[in-house]
Amino acid sequence: MLIRTKKFQISPKELRGIIAVDYYKRMKLTLIIFSVLTVVNIIISIIQKEFSWWLLYCLGFIAYILSVPLWLRLQGRTSELNFQSRYCEMDEDFFTIFFEDGSISKLRYEHFVKVIKKSEYYFLYITKVQFHYLPVAAFESEKDMHRFDLFLEGKQLIKLW
Structure with a gap:
């Protein structure tokens, strides 16, 4: 054979893009779960008229997951x-x-x-x-x-x- x-x-920019897309595909389920939890927390906070710290944790985690490819160094x-x-x-x-x-x-x-x-x-x-x-x-x-x-x-x- x-x-x-x-x-x-391939350029570094193209390779970084390929790695980022692959990362987002792998993290899709996690992002969906935490987005749903965030929406539920927002609804509960509005209904109870008080701030939930879990909302902040969920938003922080989502921001972290979304920003990881931006830190990527090849x-x-x-x-x-x-x-x-x-x-x-x-x-x-x-x-x-x-x-x-x-x-x-x-x-x-x-x-x-x-x-x-x-x-x-x-x-x-x-x-x-x-x-x-x-x-x-x-x-x-x-x-x-x-x-x-x-x-x-x-x-x-x-x-x-």
Whole structure:
């Protein structure tokens, strides 16, 4: 199996946006629950005509959850190399990244902690917080992407079902 991707590049702003959208999707249920609790607290406060401190706690928690992506720093999570133009080659033993400046990063699949696949991209984690970004659009064909998915599933890095 040899799979080669097209060249791709992402800016820090685009990557920050992708991470923020993913975070908000994961926190959606929590935001809904706390929004409902806040509305219930407002209604109870109006009916009883007295201030509830729980309302302040709920509003503070909602503000905290909504503001977390604004504090996001990509330093430490991903290398500056990840914002250069690059392409990848995958074979049975190595995941290799060829950067525009001539640098090469060659990783064994055992070095990946986990792989997260979304509809438009892969995050290939090498630690709990550091990852390599790989867009789905970079694959030459649907067949290459499917082969890569099956290979990752075989290495138990991703679950397809």
